[in-house]
Amino acid sequence: MTDLTQIEKRDLLYKGKAKEMFTTNDPDIMWVHYMDQVTAFNGKKKVQMAGKGQTNCEISALIFTDLAKHGIENHFIKQLDANNQLVKRVKIIPLETVVRNFASGSFEKRFAVKHLLKFDKPITEFYYKSDELDDPFINDFEVEALKIATEDQMNQIRAIALMVNNRLKEIFDKMAIDLVDFKVEIGIDRDGKLILADEISPDSCRLVDRKTKKSLDKDVFRKGLGELVPVYKELLGRLEKVEGVN
Amino acid sequence: MTDLTQIEKRDLLYKGKAKEMFTTNDPDIMWVHYMDQVTAFNGKKKVQMAGKGQTNCEISALIFTDLAKHGIENHFIKQLDANNQLVKRVKIIPLETVVRNFASGSFEKRFAVKHLLKFDKPITEFYYKSDELDDPFINDFEVEALKIATEDQMNQIRAIALMVNNRLKEIFDKMAIDLVDFKVEIGIDRDGKLILADEISPDSCRLVDRKTKKSLDKDVFRKGLGELVPVYKELLGRLEKVEGVN
Ligand SMILES: Nc1ncnc2c1ncn2[C@@H]1O[C@H](COP(=O)(O)OP(=O)(O)O)[C@@H](O)[C@H]1O
Ligand SMILES: Nc1ncnc2c1ncn2[C@@H]1O[C@H](COP(=O)(O)OP(=O)(O)O)[C@@H](O)[C@H]1O
Ligand SMILES: [Mg+2]
Ligand SMILES: [Mg+2]
Structure with a gap:
């Protein structure tokens, strides 16, 4: 695995309803950007909301870290800053x-x-x-x-x-x-x-x-x-x- | 089991979308009347049709008789006439x-x-x-x-x-x-x-x-x-x- 301090964001691979998924210089690592957006009813209701991405990014990071400690393997690697984290790329x-x-x-x-x-x-x-x-x-x-x-x-x-x-x-x-x-x-x-x-x-x-x-x-x-x-x-x-x- | 020639129709227990189910003088036997009615889309489309009950009654009797011969136990007992048959009562x-x-x-x-x-x-x-x-x-x-x-x-x-x-x-x-x-x-x-x-x-x-x-x-x-x-x-x-x- 690439030294995590050397990871660089590359291309936007997929923009979903809540997150943007970017490739990095490591083919097994993805850069996840949690957007300040919330949707419901399969995207039919959609609103921009400051602070939403950051809160979800932090909550998910806390939970995935805890689950790993409890033996539940998951994709979470590292929190980068308020809205961004690194995860293992999976299919x-x-x-x-x-x-x-x-x-x-x-x-x-x-x-x-x-x-x-x-x-x-x-x-x-x-x-x-x-x-x-x-x-x-x-x-x-x-x-x-x-x-x-x-x-x-x-x-x-x-x-x-x-x-x-x-x-x-x-x-x-x-x-x-x-x-x-x-x-x-x-x-x-x-x-x-x-x-x-x-x-x-x-x-x-x-x-x-x-x-x-x-x-x-x-x-x-x-x-x-x-x-x-x-x-x-x-x-x-x-x-x-x-x-x-x- | 009651002698099948002695079975008498009693009360209408349930009127469904295609059949009426009657009790008989034997608590384990039901009298099924196939109605001349067809419905679709959970009853939203409904039409009366002469000959429909009879055809279904006969087709179902043929198939259930065949399935029994092939070891698949089922409720069918006897065809009474064009639109009516006796079946084992089940829950x-x-x-x-x-x-x-x-x-x-x-x-x-x-x-x-x-x-x-x-x-x-x-x-x-x-x-x-x-x-x-x-x-x-x-x-x-x-x-x-x-x-x-x-x-x-x-x-x-x-x-x-x-x-x-x-x-x-x-x-x-x-x-x-x-x-x-x-x-x-x-x-x-x-x-x-x-x-x-x-x-x-x-x-x-x-x-x-x-x-x-x-x-x-x-x-x-x-x-x-x-x-x-x-x-x-x-x-x-x-x-x-x-x-x-x-
Ligand atoms: N570790 C991962 N590797 C590859 N894809 C992932 C990973 N984790 C989540 N995904 C996918 O990335 C997308 C995340 O963005 P999101 O906004 O939630 O999308 P969606 O609108 O499809 O739910 C989803 O399609 C999700 O299945
Ligand atoms: N052997 C049986 N004993 C008791 N109830 C039965 C038996 N066979 C079928 N039924 C029930 O009798 C009803 C048959 O009438 P039907 O017009 O098909 O009703 P539905 O509109 O509910 O489909 C159904 O509710 C069916 O589940
Ligand atoms: Mg999603
Ligand atoms: Mg039915």
């Missing part, structure tokens, strides 16, 4: 893996169940990551038929997602927050190993304060409940106080 | 199990794949049978969480559905018809055994004539491609000519 498997501990969002709507119904065991779901198709819900047999992933890979992905869930629940428990659900993306690194990639932030989690019952996540933006960045900053502040995470 | 597991050999319908739309793309292996899918919820697509973890069925039951259901697929493919092969996809419902009989129930008919299958490429199923109605009953009658005629089925 993303185009599945958004959702873990649900309580009913909310599309689940609640699809099955008309009580908001925040608690599940006996976490539920996992796959969505096929495709902006054009609107990230359709997909089952294992369809994933295989469309050659998106193998059965073995799906089982590995679920195992990683559930390990992440266990550790995240521990962290948020210490913050008196319920982890309602979250989404992860898994990639294949250059050794062929499946590792956690992308980000874990209030953009990709649903978090509810146990005392106030308030959302501390992108639902604030989706539902127009108020200013988003102060909420994300509050979350970051609380996260930084958790022993072991900081 | 329906509220899952519509879909088997797909080629892409069509909601699959084709959801994943924007080529019409009639052939899959290497059949795909199975579960839909939660609920008119109010519009039969939402559901995965195994959700089925378990909502206590709709156990993991073991889901595996048994899939095994039955795939056995049905194998035999149906053999039958339709002899008729020069591609079995694109179909839906089954499975119920629990009074011994606690999972058996095939409901109906298998052109209402619940997608069938494409290999030579003419024409649909021989409810897609004729869904897409307004012409008169439905003559198509169903043609199918019945061809089915009756298959050796072993008649």
Whole structure:
């Protein structure tokens, strides 16, 4: 691996809805720039917001560092400055893996169940990551038929997602927050190993304060409940106080 | 079991979109009346059609009889007359199990794949049978969480559905018809055994004539491609000519 102080940003490889991904002078390292932008409903709602990129970048860095300490291998390498970090380049498997501990969002709507119904065991779901198709819900047999992933890979992905869930629940428990659900993306690194990639932030989690019952996540933006960045900053502040995470 | 000649129709237990289910003087036997009605899009499109009930009733009777001969236990007991049959009463597991050999319908739309793309292996899918919820697509973890069925039951259901697929493919092969996809419902009989129930008919299958490429199923109605009953009658005629089925 290149000496990390020598890493230089090269070409913009992909500009997504929340991040820009740049190549670097090391083919195995990507430069991630967290943008001051928030989107919802597959990009149909989009707003620029000062401070949003930085907060997510820092939250994701803290969480990925903690997960690595707890044995969950991931792409995070180094925080560069407020909005930028270095990560291992992976081949993303185009599945958004959702873990649900309580009913909310599309689940609640699809099955008309009580908001925040608690599940006996976490539920996992796959969505096929495709902006054009609107990230359709997909089952294992369809994933295989469309050659998106193998059965073995799906089982590995679920195992990683559930390990992440266990550790995240521990962290948020210490913050008196319920982890309602979250989404992860898994990639294949250059050794062929499946590792956690992308980000874990209030953009990709649903978090509810146990005392106030308030959302501390992108639902604030989706539902127009108020200013988003102060909420994300509050979350970051609380996260930084958790022993072991900081 | 009551002497079948002594069975009497009692109360209407359930009037569905295609059939009326009556109790009888035997608590384990139901009287099914196939109505002259066809619906699509969860009942939003609905038309009365003379001869439709009879054709479906006869097709389903032929297929269930054949499946039983091929070791696939099912609810069918006896054809009474054109529109009526006796079946074993079961507790329906509220899952519509879909088997797909080629892409069509909601699959084709959801994943924007080529019409009639052939899959290497059949795909199975579960839909939660609920008119109010519009039969939402559901995965195994959700089925378990909502206590709709156990993991073991889901595996048994899939095994039955795939056995049905194998035999149906053999039958339709002899008729020069591609079995694109179909839906089954499975119920629990009074011994606690999972058996095939409901109906298998052109209402619940997608069938494409290999030579003419024409649909021989409810897609004729869904897409307004012409008169439905003559198509169903043609199918019945061809089915009756298959050796072993008649
Ligand atoms: N380590 C990685 N290597 C390569 N690609 C990654 C890595 N981590 C995340 N990605 C991908 O980079 C993009 C991140 O930008 P984002 O704004 O989240 O995109 P999107 O709008 O597609 O969600 C996503 O497509 C994500 O799958
Ligand atoms: N053997 C059986 N015992 C009890 N219920 C059955 C059996 N076979 C089918 N059913 C149920 O009877 C109803 C059949 O009527 P149908 O018109 O197909 O209803 P729907 O509009 O709900 O599809 C369905 O709800 C089906 O699940
Ligand atoms: Mg993203
Ligand atoms: Mg029905």
